[in-house]
Amino acid sequence: MTDYTPTHVGTVTKYVVVESFEVTPADLAIRGYEISNGAMIKETCFGLVVNGKEEEVDRIVTELRKVDPDHIFVKDRGFPPGDSRRCRANLGGARPGYHGMEYEMTVIPYVSHGLEELKKHDAATVPAPADPLEHPALDVVTLKKLIDAQES
Amino acid sequence: MAKIFIYPATSLILSDLVSRHGHTPLSSAVAIRERIQTAGLESLPLQITPEEPKKGLKWAAVEVPAGVRGRMSLYGPQIEQCEAAIIINDADLAFGCMGCARTNELIKFLLRQKDIPKLDLNYPKNEEEGVQFVAAIKRFLGELKKREDTK
Amino acid sequence: MTPPVRIAQLSCGADYSGVQHEIDTAAHEVNGEIFFPDIALKDIRRDYDAFGLDVKSPDLKLAIARAKALVDGRVEADAVFIATCFRCAEAAIVRNELRRFIHENSKLPVVSYSFTERTTSGTLLTRMEALTTIARRRALLARETQQGITLGLDSGSATTKAIVMKDNKIIGTGWQPTTEVLTSAHGVIETALAEAGMTMKDIQAIGTTGYGRFLVGKDLNANLIQEELTVNSKGAVYLADRQHGPATVIDIGGMDNKAITVMDGIPGVFTMGGICAGASGRFLEMTAKRLGVDITELGPLSMKGFGGHVPMNSYCIVFGTQSLVNALAAGSTREDVAAAACHSVAEQVFEQQLQEVDIKEPVIMVGGTSLIEGLVHAMGELLQTKIVVPHHSQYIGAVGSALLASGFIKDE
Numbered sequence: 101m102t103d104y105t106p107t108h109v110g111t112v113t114k115y116v117v118v119e120s121f122e123v124t125p126a127d128l129a130i131r132g133y134e135i136s137n138g139a140m141i142k143e144t145c146f147g148l149v150v151n152g153k154e155e156e157v158d159r160i161v162t163e164l165r166k167v168d169p170d171h172i173f174v175k176d177r178g179f180p181p182g183d184s185r186r187c188r189a190n191l192g193g194a195r196p197g198y199h200g201m202e203y204e205m206t207v208i209p210y211v212s213h214g215l216e217e218l219k220k221h222d223a224a225t226v227p228a229p230a231d232p233l234e235h236p237a238l239d240v241v242t243l244k245k246l247i248d249a250q251e252s
Numbered sequence: 253m254a255k256i257f258i259y260p261a262t263s264l265i266l267s268d269l270v271s272r273h274g275h276t277p278l279s280s281a282v283a284i285r286e287r288i289q290t291a292g293l294e295s296l297p298l299q300i301t302p303e304e305p306k307k308g309l310k311w312a313a314v315e316v317p318a319g320v321r322g323r324m325s326l327y328g329p330q331i332e333q334c335e336a337a338i339i340i341n342d343a344d345l346a347f348g349c350m351g352c353a354r355t356n357e358l359i360k361f362l363l364r365q366k367d368i369p370k371l372d373l374n375y376p377k378n379e380e381e382g383v384q385f386v387a388a389i390k391r392f393l394g395e396l397k398k399r400e401d402t403k
Numbered sequence: 404m405t406p407p408v409r410i411a412q413l414s415c416g417a418d419y420s421g422v423q424h425e426i427d428t429a430a431h432e433v434n435g436e437i438f439f440p441d442i443a444l445k446d447i448r449r450d451y452d453a454f455g456l457d458v459k460s461p462d463l464k465l466a467i468a469r470a471k472a473l474v475d476g477r478v479e480a481d482a483v484f485i486a487t488c489f490r491c492a493e494a495a496i497v498r499n500e501l502r503r504f505i506h507e508n509s510k511l512p513v514v515s516y517s518f519t520e521r522t523t524s525g526t527l528l529t530r531m532e533a534l535t536t537i538a539r540r541r542a543l544l545a546r547e548t549q550q551g552i553t554l555g556l557d558s559g560s561a562t563t564k565a566i567v568m569k570d571n572k573i574i575g576t577g578w579q580p581t582t583e584v585l586t587s588a589h590g591v592i593e594t595a596l597a598e599a600g601m602t603m604k605d606i607q608a609i610g611t612t613g614y615g616r617f618l619v620g621k622d623l624n625a626n627l628i629q630e631e632l633t634v635n636s637k638g639a640v641y642l643a644d645r646q647h648g649p650a651t652v653i654d655i656g657g658m659d660n661k662a663i664t665v666m667d668g669i670p671g672v673f674t675m676g677g678i679c680a681g682a683s684g685r686f687l688e689m690t691a692k693r694l695g696v697d698i699t700e701l702g703p704l705s706m707k708g709f710g711g712h713v714p715m716n717s718y719c720i721v722f723g724t725q726s727l728v729n730a731l732a733a734g735s736t737r738e739d740v741a742a743a744a745c746h747s748v749a750e751q752v753f754e755q756q757l758q759e760v761d762i763k764e765p766v767i768m769v770g771g772t773s774l775i776e777g778l779v780h781a782m783g784e785l786l787q788t789k790i791v792v793p794h795h796s797q798y799i800g801a802v803g804s805a806l807l808a809s810g811f812i813k814d815e
Contacts, residue, residue, distance in 0.1 A: 104294040112285070117264060165272075175267035176277070178284030178298075185288075185297035192411075192438025193478075196348030196465060197262055197280075202444040203345040204264050207375050210382030211265055217383045218390065226387035232341035232374045295424045302421040302520040317488030318520040319416020326419075344461065345444070351462030352416060353493065 112154045113177040116164050117147040117201075119208045120171035128164060128172070135163050142181035146205070147172075149181040170215040173208065254396045257334035257363060260346035260356075261327065266338055269386070273393040278334050280349035283326035300325070312358060323355040331362045336369045336396055338389065343375070369396060407436035408535040411480035411511075413469050413501060415462040416488040422522045426486065429527035433535045440469040440478035456500055463487075463497045470501045474508045481538035484531070485515040503761060506664070506672050512537040513672050515759060530675060533632035537670055543810050544637060544669050547646050551607045551812040554595070555805030556623070557631070557798070558588055558615030561657025561684060562771060565591035566801035567599040567606070568809075573795055573802065575599030584615040585622055592623075608811040610634070610804030614658070626811035631800050636663045636670045638803025639767045642793035649763035653752070653782065654770040654799065657684045660752050664760045674759035680720035682751035684772040689724055690744040694737050698775070701741055705777025708738030710746035718751060745777035753785045767791045769799035 118128050129143040132150065139152030139160055148164070150157050165172050179186045186195050218226070238246075254275050258266035261280040270277040287299040295301040300322050308321025311328040326349070339360060343350070350356060363370065371392040376382040410430055417423045430437045442450075450471035451464040458464060466485075472478040485501055487494030495517065502515045514530045516522075537544065549571045557564045559581060565588070567575035575598035577591030596602060610627035611620040612634040620628035631654075639652040646668050654661040659676030660683065680686060691701040713730040717723040723744075730740050766788055768779055773796045783790045795802055 102294040104292050104299065106289045106291055106299075109289045115264070173264050173268040174271065175264045176279055176281035176285065178281045178288060188441070191297075192409075193441030193469075194439075196351055196462060199444050199447060199465065200260065200262050200346040200348065200350065200461075201264055208265065210376040210379055211269075211386060212382075213379045214376070214382035214384075214386030218386055221383075223387040223390040223394075226383055229373060229376075229381060229384040229388055231372060233372050295421050296427065297423060298418050300419055300421050305420055305520040315490060317416060317491040317494075318420035318422075318518065319488040319491070320419075322416070322419035322421060322520070344459075345447070345464075347461045347465055348418075351460060351465070352419070353459035353461070354491065 108151065108180040110153070111151055111180065112157050113149060113151040113180050114157055114161055115147065115149055115175050115177050116161060117173045117175075117205075118168065118171060119173070119205060119212065120168045123168045123171065128167060131167055132160065132164060135160055140181055146201075149177065151180050170212045254335040254400060255333055256393075256396075257330055257337040259337065259339040259359065259363070260343040260350040261330075261359075262346050262348065262350050263340065263343070266340065269389050270338070270393065273390065273397075275393055275396065278330040280326065283330060284349070287326075311362070317354070319352055320355045320358065323349065323352060324358065327355070327359055331359065331366070334363075334366075334368065336392075337363045337366075338371045338373065338392065339363065340373050340375055405434065405539070407434050408481045408538045409479070410435045410437050410482045410484050410531070410534060411440050411469070411473055411478070412437050412484050412486065413466040414484075414486040415460060415466060415494050415497075416491070417486055417518065420488060420518060420520045420522075422518050422520065425522055425524040426484070426527060428524040429531045430484075432524070432528060433532045435482075435531055435535045437484070438480075440472045440480070442468055442472050442478070446472065454504075456497065458493055458497055460493055463494060466497060466501065470505055473511065474505060480511060482534040483511050483513045484534065485513060486518055489517040489519045491517075499758070502672055502759070506761060512670065515672075515674070526676070529630045529632065530673075532630040533670065533673065536629060536633045540633075541669065543807060544633060546637075546807060546810050547641070547668070549806045550809045552601070552605050553608045553610065553805045553808040553812070554592065554606045555801040555803065555808060556588055556592065556609070556611045556613075556619055556625075557800030557804065558584055558611065558613040558619045559657060559800065560614050561688075563587040563591050563613075563615070564798045564801040565595040566795070566798050566805045567595045567601060568802070568805040569599070573798075575601070576795070576798060578797070581615070584618055588615065588619045588622070608808040610808030612800040612804045625808075627804065627808045629804065629807065632661060632663060632673050632675060633670055634803035634807065635661060635769060635799050636665045636803075637668055637807060638799040638801075639769045639793065640665055640668045641806055642769075642795060642799070642802060643765065643767045643791050644793075645765055645767065645791070651760065651762050651764070651766045653757070653766060653768050655682075655684055655748065655752055655768075655772040655778065656770055657688075659683065660756055662752070662756045662760045664763055672760045674756050679718040681718045681723040682748050682755065683720075684770070686720050686723055686748055687744060687772060687775060687778065689720065690727060690741065693724065693727055693731075694741060696737075701745075702774065702776035702778070704738055705741035705745045705775070706780065708736060708740070708742035710739065710742035710781070712739045713743035715743040715747045716750060717747070723747065742777055742781075745775065746781040749778055749781035749785055753782070757786075762786060764788055765791045767793065769793070769796045771797045773797065
């Protein structure tokens, strides 16, 4: 067993993902470099990976969000940017988590739409989504209609 | 600012929406970060050593597969810490840290056992559902904020 | 240096059980390289649906899609390692079906394994070595006749065996229990050479196998140091004269058991170890001792008995022995107890290990335990087939080594 000495201790890493017709990852990177102030910024195919002290990363992320608030999404990452343990080139294939993100990218346009719409409407006026835990039984009126349809 | 367990814990969408509304998402990445920033014995790639499945015994018995217990060593403490939870129920394509259905069942069960505010959703399938999805999360997080402010 | 053998990993739970590092280390030690077939989300959805096994765990869906990519040739690999958590039923179904799917639809060698957090690289090493050997040394494994004068040595956990071969014939044998590894090795070599009427100077090439292969191989300056999975497969089909077509090789050893599906003498799917001592040759040795007979007499004794009279089916050698003692105390005959012990070992190997490979006839039993008729009989009954036990079957590793070593004789 080899001893493990961690690097980047006390830092955080965040993905800044852009899914927009107007802003590209390259645009976002340029803005990121302008305000980086020493934090590490790496451009990727879907956006940026930002690493540094938490306050610093939060400040950069807040600024970057302003570029296109409804189309920029942020999440934490466990590993620092370019870490060989998660690198596609080293693993042969994408890390499993990548496919999960690939899936959410197909849903994100609906979320962006939601964010845009809620600037115009009060959230309180929007009906609640269907409760996934509810499995409603057939109500009596519908059942009667079905029976009638069968009999006629 | 409340600590909110997000399910799937790898979700970009939930992580973003929770932090966008000023709360703290508890996610896989945060748990993994803690592992890889802690000195110890080397265990590539996630720095989950054979000790982690043993720590997982707190949440799952020894006859439960090691992979479930190892994952529970990441999520168990977060479930204990969390003050609310948002659960997407049709997250069938969340891999890696959320790649084991048995662990996922246990996580959801432990969250449901806990007396905290919970929001159950499905992924939006169209724009209309997108609006409802974002609005539901906004309302839920707003309520939490109000509750905190009145404390 | 030869490029590493590329081993595609299809797995669920390895990272989270803390054993991924052990898998990587074992592969690295035999110049193998673990990689994860690269596919996209659309491939996962399409291939998982097409495969038709409705599992809930996303990482198992990913494993299924990666297996399809390998079989379709969209991702290239030299070998496949399938690994999932021990005690996960869902994963066990996927593991078995993927192993079968890859074996039937490609030429890739496959090994499957169920791990716990206690799995170490040492446990995985022999399996990885076999995988890389099959991938890298197909030409060597294609050898069908022994040439020149060669020595094969099998340094096993229980016994050490040596064979001297000349022009495709066995001319000297040596056998003794393994005590100090090198002393036992030199002892059996001396016996085998004496029987062959030769000295070490006459030997043109040496091959070693078994647990002590590295130590003995280094000491003898062997031409070939090879794990026992490929060597025993080769030795089995050679001695049984079934070098072409399918076969299944079963070797119930002193410490672990091997079950190997072979095609044209080359292992396709194999499993090794995995059960407790109650399902090993060691248990039969203890049974013989308790019954007051030599191990060589256990077979004939058991053939006179009927195992069905005695309840015995423990994984554990301690509990197994307890059943044995209880049965004798309750008045069971020695013959029945001997038959029950043979049945117990055969049944556990059948239930625990033979499910991990595809049984193809002929089934060839080798190793010292294949000389215990009762065990062979019990296995034949369970598999509903007549089992082939070739001559010199107890020397299988040594014969395989001597055969393969002749590929290293330099032309004079």
